[in-house]
Amino acid sequence: MINFGYKIQADRQVDYDAGNHRIFDFVRKSEPSIDWCMSCGTCASACTASASTEYSLCRLILNARRGMEDEILKSVYRCRFCGKCINACPRGVNTRNIVYLMQLAVTKISKHEI
Numbered sequence: 001m002i003n004f005g006y007k008i009q010a011d012r013q014v015d016y017d018a019g020n021h022r023i024f025d026f027v028r029k030s031e032p033s034i035d036w037c038m039s040c041g042t043c044a045s046a047c048t049a050s051a052s053t054e055y056s057l058c059r060l061i062l063n064a065r066r067g068m069e070d071e072i073l074k075s076v077y078r079c080r081f082c083g084k085c086i087n088a089c090p091r092g093v094n095t096r097n098i099v100y101l102m103q104l105a106v107t108k109i110s111k112h113e114i
Contacts, residue, residue, distance in 0.1 A: 014066050018067070019066050022105070023069060026101065026114060027105060031094055033094050034098050037091065039058050042088045043095055044056040046087070048080055053078050057098075059075075060099070061098065064102065076103050079099045081099070
């Protein structure tokens with residue numbers, strides 16, 4: 001058999017039902033504009049924190065939708081609340097409030113209040 005250097009890629013499907021959506025549900029109750037986000041990445045391109053760290057608000061919202069709490073915990077506190085993401089968002093999503101509510105949800109989870 002000839003080896004052409006190709007291999008079968010690992011499965012990268014996201015099972016939206018397998019994750020825990022309590023952070024997303026918590027944020028959605030107070031800030032329904034999170035549903036307007038279409039994950040275009042404009043907020044991440046304007047972000048000050050994403051220029052120097054691995055932080056991405058777009059990825060944070062996607063992880064919240066997917067229920068990936070471990071990924072949210074790694075980066076939710078990297079936001080500097082500069083507000084550039086709000087000005088860049090084409091849909092008018094209140095991104096600063098979303099990050100604040102995610103931080104609040106993570107704090108409540110650590111205290112077992114959610």
